[in-house]
Amino acid sequence: MKHMQCLKEIIDRSVSKGWVVSNVFGLFRCRYTDPKHDWLTMREFQALHEHHFSNEKLNVIKDIFLFSSFTGLSYQEVYTLRPANIITGNRSRTELLMMKITTKAQ
Numbered sequence: 001m002k003h004m005q006c007l008k009e010i011i012d013r014s015v016s017k018g019w020v021v022s023n024v025f026g027l028f029r030c031r032y033t034d035p036k037h038d039w040l041t042m043r044e045f046q047a048l049h050e051h052h053f054s055n056e057k058l059n060v061i062k063d064i065f066l067f068s069s070f071t072g073l074s075y076q077e078v079y080t081l082r083p084a085n086i087i088t089g090n091r092s093r094t095e096l097l098m099m100k101i102t103t104k105a106q
Helices: 002-016 042-050 056-071 075-079
Strands: 086-088 094-096
Touching: 042 056, 056 075
Parallel strands: none
Antiparallel strands: 086 094
């Protein structure tokens, strides 16, 4: 629906500048509202971290989700992560060195 709202604005400008004769979206009403996100709290993250599933696959998925949440990596970036990406940086800190897929930044 957001795309339709943007398209309607473009057509409105085109009509006002005389580039288009009439607005075909004139009667169309865009009712787009930004979605409300419920972010997890630290307490909820802690509860999820401490929870153990009976199915080992679910525990792995949980660990990947928690890792992604705290590092900001997407699923694709976690999937392509290799041991070579894990380095020991300054002051003996463990760091990730990889190219971000979306921004191509290191």
